[in-house]
Amino acid sequence: MSEYSFVKGGKLKLKGTTDGKSSSKKKKHKKRKHEKEVKDSREIEAEQRGGWWQVSQTNEITGNVAIEIGKNAYVYAMDTGMFTLGAPNSDSSIGPAPPEQFSAIAISDRKIALKSGYGKYISVNAENQVVGRSDAVGSREQWEPVFEDGKTALQGYNGCFISCNSAGDIVAVNSKAGPEEMLKIYSNKSLVKKPKKSEEEESGDLKDCEVDYVKKFQSFEDRRLRINQEDSGNLERARTTGKLHEELLDRREKMKADRYCK
Incomplete structure (x- = not known):
């Protein structure tokens, strides 16, 4: 595991308002309140998970990330270029181990690339196995996170979603995201915003x-x-x-x- 050490439109007037301002103020107030609540809950989660918090949209997937499948078990990179599911973490306050951490790179508003601690990009091979053996990013190395109804799935270039099979291998074989394809993506990016x-x-x-x-x-x-x-x-x-x-x-x-x- 030594490699990881280097590693303007018009205003809409609604019934009951004269110029739309009253409704706009209420919506902005609710939005600010919701954003504050989300931020507070993430800060609490980060404190409980050693600085790691669950992302809920693609633009939050930057820097170091970890992929949890099941309860406190993370996708684990092996030196063979294959991936398995790590042992369940009995102490979530420690956070993911180094082989369970990946570097995320934004490709577009919808897609990302992931690099393991061995310096290789993650892709899907011809057998629909998730592997980390690429030196550059092509179509196979692009992933699309899907967020819906509070759930998350990760889709590969082949149109299939990541899961863990009975042998413990990480694969992308199902084109529909069912319970086995549900996962969580965590980031340890600081939630403290620097003052302007x-x-x-x-x-x-x-x-x-x-x-x-x-x-x-x-x-x-x-x-x-x-x-x-x-x-x-x-x-x-x-x-x-x-x-x-x-x-x-x-x-x-x-x-x-x-x-x-x-």
Whole structure:
């Protein structure tokens, strides 16, 4: 297993509203509330599963992923290029083992490619076996995740869905997704969103904020950083009134040393 260490249309007016605004506000409020609930539940799940959480749409399948078939049993990559179902994980808080982790690459809005820890892309061979022996992505190496009614299945290029047969091999033989083809895809991508630059500027240290602002616009022909040495008390006042950027630009203009100033 040493390889794994490297590894604008018009507004719709509805009955009971005059301009559609009331209905729109309610829908947006419900959507935000739903998104918050989903995020919270995933954070809880990630804490319980060692950082892993279940994806519910294709664009979430990026970075490291694991495929669970059954209860706490994941698709396991062998050094032969074949795949089997790993032993059930008795402690879900540990998460999938390295051979049960794959790298996901987005191919399109609907399809992805998967690479094992051995550096090979996963495909379906002529016997409908799932194998990991490809060095590049072609049609055989493309997979389409299907999400419906809270259930997930993974369809190969041959139109069949992944499952585990009686011998313990991972195959793609059934063109219809039944109970045996149901699976779960987990990701360990961080759910913590980094604050936007504007948010950092609004809440961070004002001195650092001004330095970053100067670096953004100064030409640095002589490699010297020029900061306005006047009292910076007005920056705090400008931040509270929402005019921080305007004040920073005014301070830069007074320096008369930046060709990018207005």
